[in-house]
Amino acid sequence: GQQVMQIPQYQHVQEGEDFTTYCNSSTTLSNIQWYKQRPGGHPVFLIQLVKSGEVKKQKRLTFQFGEAKKNSSLHITATQTTDVGTYFCALPPGSARQLTFGSGTQLTVLP
């Protein structure tokens, strides 16, 4: 099956600093999704990227899909304490409904 590597595993930042997490696949992807899970909560869908080189923004969050559609990144500008949580990328293998979740990046924002 598809392999996905997500880095870093943990990231501590000072409030106001930027944060980036990366997701790398061993194969070309049809699309990629990003989810956020707050501490004690459940994963919540953030966005789906489909096109090569696609860039999407949600307020301070910027999502990118690589030109080769094998990698993706999530960048947060000027982190806030509300950004705390674990960010997962998820790959949909083929036409199946099954998602393959990355290991996640746990973000801690220090006030």
Add this chain to the structure above:
Amino acid sequence: DAGVIQSPRHEVTEMGQEVTLRCKPISGHNSLFWYRQTMMRGLELLIYFNNNVPIDDSGMPEDRFSAKMPNASFSTLKIQPSEPRDSAVYFCASTQGDTQYFGPGTRLTVL
């Protein structure tokens, strides 16, 4: 819409006891997934159903685990007998298109 509903939210049981976790997917969603999340292993897919039919149960750890979906609005995950290593948060998710909507999870503790 109430979202995906899971019950119970917390379950504490003793080793050897039977545990049944319940899930009500979002109305109209035709795929349902059961996940297990632990610190050590992250988010693991256990089984998923499409139109109430089990499609892939390769993630089910062993014969002690079983899942059913008798109709489009209800699914159960049963562990019999339970063991301490089954302690985890169990999530149910249903899909609309490629997007997964997770329930709040059931935190299971097996003593």
